[in-house]
Amino acid sequence: MGDGTRAMKVQSDKYTEFVSRGLGKDLAKRLGLPQPAVLRRYEPGAPLVQGPVLVLGHSEGADAVAAVLLGWDQDVRRHATPKERLGAVVLVLDELAHPDQLSAPLREAGSSLRDLARNARVVSISRPALAEDSPEVAAARQGIDGIMRSLAKELRGGSTANGVLLANDIAADSPSAMSALRFFLSARSAFVDGQFLTAYATGEPVGQGTAESREAAEADWGQPLNGRVAVVTGAARGIGAAIARTLARDGAKVIAVDVPAAGDHLAQVANEVRGTALQLDVTATEAGGRILDHAAQRHGRLDIVVHNAGITRDKLLANMDSGRWDSVVAVNIASQLRMNQAFLASSHFASHPRIISVASTSGIAGNRGQTNYAASKAGVIGMVRATAPLLSGRGGTVNAVAPGFIETDMTAKIPFATREVARRLNSLQQGGKPEDVAEAVAYFAQAAAAGVTANILRVCGQNLVGQ
Amino acid sequence: MNATTTPASGVRKAVVVGGNRIPFARAGGAYAHSSNQDMLTAALDGLVARFGLQDETIGEVAAGAVLKHSRDFNLTREAVLGSALSATTPAYDLQQACATGMEAVIGLSNKIKLGQLDSAIAGGVDSASDAPIAVSEGLRAILLDLNRAKTTVDKVRILARIRPKDLSPDAPSTGEPRTGLSMGEHQALTTAQWKISRLAQDELALASHKNLAAAYDRHFFDDLITPYRGLSRDSNLRADSTMEKLSTLKPVFGRNLGEAATMTAGNSTPLTDGASTVLLASEDWAAAHELPMLANVVDGEAGAVDFVHGKDGLLMAPAFAVPRLLARNGLTLADIDYFEIHEAFAGTVLSTLAAWEDEDFGKTRLGLDGAFGSVDRDKLNVNGSSLAAGHPFAATGGRLVATLAKMLHERGHVDGRPARGLISVCAAGGQGVVALLEAR
Numbered sequence: 001m002g003d004g005t006r007a008m009k010v011q012s013d014k015y016t017e018f019v020s021r022g023l024g025k026d027l028a029k030r031l032g033l034p035q036p037a038v039l040r041r042y043e044p045g046a047p048l049v050q051g052p053v054l055v056l057g058h059s060e061g062a063d064a065v066a067a068v069l070l071g072w073d074q075d076v077r078r079h080a081t082p083k084e085r086l087g088a089v090v091l092v093l094d095e096l097a098h099p100d101q102l103s104a105p106l107r108e109a110g111s112s113l114r115d116l117a118r119n120a121r122v123v124s125i126s127r128p129a130l131a132e133d134s135p136e137v138a139a140a141r142q143g144i145d146g147i148m149r150s151l152a153k154e155l156r157g158g159s160t161a162n163g164v165l166l167a168n169d170i171a172a173d174s175p176s177a178m179s180a181l182r183f184f185l186s187a188r189s190a191f192v193d194g195q196f197l198t199a200y201a202t203g204e205p206v207g208q209g210t211a212e213s214r215e216a217a218e219a220d221w222g223q224p225l226n227g228r229v230a231v232v233t234g235a236a237r238g239i240g241a242a243i244a245r246t247l248a249r250d251g252a253k254v255i256a257v258d259v260p261a262a263g264d265h266l267a268q269v270a271n272e273v274r275g276t277a278l279q280l281d282v283t284a285t286e287a288g289g290r291i292l293d294h295a296a297q298r299h300g301r302l303d304i305v306v307h308n309a310g311i312t313r314d315k316l317l318a319n320m321d322s323g324r325w326d327s328v329v330a331v332n333i334a335s336q337l338r339m340n341q342a343f344l345a346s347s348h349f350a351s352h353p354r355i356i357s358v359a360s361t362s363g364i365a366g367n368r369g370q371t372n373y374a375a376s377k378a379g380v381i382g383m384v385r386a387t388a389p390l391l392s393g394r395g396g397t398v399n400a401v402a403p404g405f406i407e408t409d410m411t412a413k414i415p416f417a418t419r420e421v422a423r424r425l426n427s428l429q430q431g432g433k434p435e436d437v438a439e440a441v442a443y444f445a446q447a448a449a450a451g452v453t454a455n456i457l458r459v460c461g462q463n464l465v466g467q
Numbered sequence: 468m469n470a471t472t473t474p475a476s477g478v479r480k481a482v483v484v485g486g487n488r489i490p491f492a493r494a495g496g497a498y499a500h501s502s503n504q505d506m507l508t509a510a511l512d513g514l515v516a517r518f519g520l521q522d523e524t525i526g527e528v529a530a531g532a533v534l535k536h537s538r539d540f541n542l543t544r545e546a547v548l549g550s551a552l553s554a555t556t557p558a559y560d561l562q563q564a565c566a567t568g569m570e571a572v573i574g575l576s577n578k579i580k581l582g583q584l585d586s587a588i589a590g591g592v593d594s595a596s597d598a599p600i601a602v603s604e605g606l607r608a609i610l611l612d613l614n615r616a617k618t619t620v621d622k623v624r625i626l627a628r629i630r631p632k633d634l635s636p637d638a639p640s641t642g643e644p645r646t647g648l649s650m651g652e653h654q655a656l657t658t659a660q661w662k663i664s665r666l667a668q669d670e671l672a673l674a675s676h677k678n679l680a681a682a683y684d685r686h687f688f689d690d691l692i693t694p695y696r697g698l699s700r701d702s703n704l705r706a707d708s709t710m711e712k713l714s715t716l717k718p719v720f721g722r723n724l725g726e727a728a729t730m731t732a733g734n735s736t737p738l739t740d741g742a743s744t745v746l747l748a749s750e751d752w753a754a755a756h757e758l759p760m761l762a763n764v765v766d767g768e769a770g771a772v773d774f775v776h777g778k779d780g781l782l783m784a785p786a787f788a789v790p791r792l793l794a795r796n797g798l799t800l801a802d803i804d805y806f807e808i809h810e811a812f813a814g815t816v817l818s819t820l821a822a823w824e825d826e827d828f829g830k831t832r833l834g835l836d837g838a839f840g841s842v843d844r845d846k847l848n849v850n851g852s853s854l855a856a857g858h859p860f861a862a863t864g865g866r867l868v869a870t871l872a873k874m875l876h877e878r879g880h881v882d883g884r885p886a887r888g889l890i891s892v893c894a895a896g897g898q899g900v901v902a903l904l905e906a907r
Binding site for chain 2: 256260261262263264266267268270271274275276277278279280281284297298299300
């Protein structure tokens with residue numbers, strides 16, 4: 001198909017390649033230089049975890065989670081076996097009552113950390129601390145937050161630490177919580193580190209249950225978006241193109257949207273993912289309606305909306321003009337609000353719909369020269385939280401991913417030294433790939449993530465700034 | 468008269484699903500280093516992307532180019548093989564000068580109507596930048612002899628026949644082989660014959676630019692064009708053109724006519740590069756693929772004039788073909804809601820309109836009781852035409868059909884019957900191809 005399959009021109013991280021083997025590895029070690037690992041990324045058919053999974057915790061929930069892992073054909077351990085290379089440690093702490101109860105399970109986990117394989121996973125399953133909890137319970141629950149964010153900074157070799165939070169008293173092995181566990185265990189979450197996903201509702205079981213249904217379930221995990229219709233804005237290049245490819249790989253029919261001026265790249269992406277190209281300015285008042293018309297005409301439905309289109313017009317606030325401010329707000333947040341109104345009013349967007357917005361770490365931690373951009377991206381976060389109740393009625397969810405430093409055409413334009421520093425300022429000591437953001441988006445789109453809503457998931461390798 | 472225009476026989480309908488073209492570029496500009504195959508492939512890939520036709524086997528793809536390299540003997544098939552369509556899609560080249568794209572649409576539509584095809588893509592491409600340049604006739608004869616020579620002595624003897632004059636290349640021209648006159652010089656004679664004023668020509672050119680610019684501004688072309696090589700609008704478009712600017716241009720054609728010289732670079736189309744495609748289908752195929760149906764291709768008609776010996780101008784064939792087409796369908800000019808009359812030159816359009824309004828022409832040449840009729844100027848080229856967009860010869864037909872089909876679909880019904888549109892394209896050799904479309 002011509003040069004439709006050509007790879008994106010992304011700056012390769014030569015440093016990571018250099019220090020990952022041979023002389024470079026030795027040199028970096030002696031000089032105490034950062035030694036970023038080559039991260040394992042998702043490939044269909046590859047094992048979920050590379051090695052046995054150690055499940056720690058003594059609650060009923062821990063037993064139930066271990067059973068789910070067995071159902072996923074994982075090699076499950078309930079006690080640490082010294083000198084065995086572990087693929088993952090799952091800490092189930094769903095019945096904490098006092099911070100004193102953290103000591104035993106965490107030290108047990110700690111004694112296993114030296115046995116972790118490269119690209120291993122540590123995942124906690126606990127409950128969020130709430131204002132109505134007793135002070136003791138809240139202290140214990142909030143303690144997990146500090147533990148996992150610290151542990152994420154201690155792990156090396158591409159290993160990550162993340163947590164699942166069980167809201168509304170749902171069981172530890174609820175399908176929604178298990179979808180989040182599976183995402184964190186898998187290579188899909190390669191660049192997600194020190195983060196939490198909150199499951200608010202039980203959700204429908206997927207990939208569990210009887211042995212007869214297990215084969216079908218495995219197929220579901222391989223093609224979790226089969227038969228779903230997705231629209232991706234800003235799909236002509238970079239993160240948007242990666243999202244289109246990832247959703248298509250997971251089985252979705254993709255409608256690729258971008259401004260008419262980007263139409264040639266958009267056509268290449270659409271042809272590559274066997275989808276359709278829709279040239280459209282998302283700031284146009286009829287944008288939502290045109291997307292719905294296209295989806296209804298070609299597929300009879302719309303299931304997944306990915307708001308990825310975004311622009312930057314950086315300037316210090318003191319020098320900001322209305323053109324820069326207004327265009328960023330118009331594209332990055334006002335368009336999403338207007339389109340969501342159209343989608344929510346449509347009968348074609350009614351079957352377990354999913355909205356996933358691309359926010360930014362700038363919207364969380366702020367960034368010099370980006371008051372306009374941060375306003376729009378923080379605005380996205382506010383919008384997501386307030387939209388969640390509007391979608392829950394029809395079994396829908398809305399979430400956001402907040403990318404940190406991602407290697408794209410845009411970040412390739414950053415001067416070399418600045419870029420090199422920006423890359424290393426996270427626990428994984430490297431920039432992420434557009435695919436890493438796309439994997440998180442694709443996760444939120446899964447049927448299995450039905451109870452996972454109103455989340456803002458950072459895909460930043462645990463960047464040093466912000467939460 | 469029937470409420471809807473259907474062919475007399477019981478054949479099924481051929482519908483226009485949609486189209487795609489790349490922006491047209493003035494020769495030597497953005498596409499200076501793009502070949503016909505590059506541009507046609509890009510136009511096809513954009514069409515495939517718009518309608519999700521990846522790996523689809525289309526019934527037939529027919530397209531062509533007027534300026535064509537001899538190596539491109541299978542241009543359309545090669546473009547299909549390089550596109551995202553299934554490699555099992557058959558394709559063929561055709562050529563009828565500037566009417567190439569129109570003839571592709573009509574021919575494929577007829578096959579669909581007869582049930583020979585369920586789907587088809589009509590197209591056209593031309594590059595005036597990447598035009599073939601041949602060696603001189605003298606050098607060609609020598610090289611062919613050289614190829615046939617067996618001994619070294621013979622080869623040296625043949626090579627010694629080369630003279631400096633043999634080395635000058637032979638570039639293609641827009642001149643008519645039988646008259647030696649360029650198309651512009653021919654039209655200049657016709658323009659003078661019909662006494663078309665400079666002012667009228669400049670007004671038509673200005674309207675073309677204004678209408679095309681307005682169509683872009685209201686995003687009319689968002690689903691008709693896919694950008695190519697950094698261009699997202701036709702590079703010949705001058706949205707800020709004015710009568711003052713147009714009036715300052717000096718005549719470039721018919722300069723020997725003195726005062727009657729009225730044709731400038733502003734009211735003539737420039738040499739242009741570009742490609743266009745149109746997706747055609749049966750109603751069943753379009754419905755099965757959940758694709759839109761914009762318009763029916765109702766009927767088509769070709770015509771030709773004896774411009775060498777007769778009194779008709781080179782580009783006047785449509786003046787005869789349109790009356791025949793409309794009569795066959797029981798229609799008059801008053802029954803048409805949109806006219807797309809290809810602006811080879813402003814003078815071409817205005818001469819054609821003048822002929823239709825001329826009582827003597829109607830009686831003596833068309834065999835009517837009086838003048839054929841008038842075209843309501845508010846219905847003429849309402850989204851601009853070739854004077855603004857440019858005219859990559861074989862690509863113009865596809866541009867016109869896709870544009871008109873979308874306009875008709877948006878218009879819907881007029882007085883309780885589907886909106887009707889007429890396309891008229893003149894071509895070298897004194898030819899013309901016209902077609903009738905109807906909204907769905």
